[in-house]
Amino acid sequence: MNTQSTLRLAGRTGTPRHRAQGFTATEMVVALAIAAILATLAVPAFNGIIASQRAQVCASDLYVALAKARSNAVARNNTVTLQAIAGNWQNGWQILDVNNNVLDSHAAETAVTIAPQAAVTYTASGRLPAGTAAPVFAISTTSGSTHNYQCVSVTLTGRPYMKAAQTC
Numbered sequence: 748m749n750t751q752s753t754l755r756l757a758g759r760t761g762t763p764r765h766r767a768q769g770f771t772a773t774e775m776v777v778a779l780a781i782a783a784i785l786a787t788l789a790v791p792a793f794n795g796i797i798a799s800q801r802a803q804v805c806a807s808d809l810y811v812a813l814a815k816a817r818s819n820a821v822a823r824n825n826t827v828t829l830q831a832i833a834g835n836w837q838n839g840w841q842i843l844d845v846n847n848n849v850l851d852s853h854a855a856e857t858a859v860t861i862a863p864q865a866a867v868t869y870t871a872s873g874r875l876p877a878g879t880a881a882p883v884f885a886i887s888t889t890s891g892s893t894h895n896y897q898c899v900s901v902t903l904t905g906r907p908y909m910k911a912a913q914t915c
Contacts, residue, residue, distance in 0.1 A: 805855070805897070806899050809886065810908075812842065819844070820869035825844065826870060827868070827869050830866035831864060837860065858888055860885075860886070860887045860888070863885075869905055872905075874903065874904055883899075883900045883915050896913060897912075898911075
C-alpha cells in the first residue's frame with residue numbers, strides 16, 4: 748500500500764505531513780534565558796581583567812614616554828623632563844625641553860592611580876642627574892577588592908623598565 752491509499756483509509760487526504768525542523772519558540776526562549784544567566788555570572792570576572800589591562804596599558808604608555816624623553820635628551824644634547832600635567836599624573840604627562848616647550852603629551856587612563864608625583868629629568872647623556880634617586884612609578888587599579896599593580900622604574904643610567912608586582 749502506498750502513502751496516498753493509507754491516508755484515504757484513515758480518513759485523511761493529501762500528502763503526509765513532515766515534522767518541521769529547527770527550534771520551537773519555547774526552546775529558543777529557554778536557551779536565551781540560560782545564556783543570560785551565564786553571562787550575568789561571567790561579567791564580574793571580566794571587571795578584574797579589564798582593571799588589570801588598564802594598569803598594564805598605563806604602565807606601557809609611561810614606559811614609552813620615559814624612553815621618548817631619554818631619546819629626546821640625547822638627540823637634542825640637552826636636558827629633557829617628563830612631568831605630570833598640572834602636577835598630577837592622573838591628568839596625564841608631558842615631555843618638556845630645557846625651555847619648557849612641550850615636545851609630547853599624553854592623556855592618562857581613566858580609573859588608574861599613579862604615584863609618586865615627582866618629575867623625571869634626563870641629562871644630555873640620557874642619564875639621570877647626579878645625586879638623583881632612581882624614580883619608581885606605582886601604577887594601580889582596583890576592581891572590587893582586588894588591586895592590580897604595575898611598576899615602572901628608571902635606573903640611574905636612565906633606562907626605564909616595567910614589572911608586575913603586588914607593591915612597588
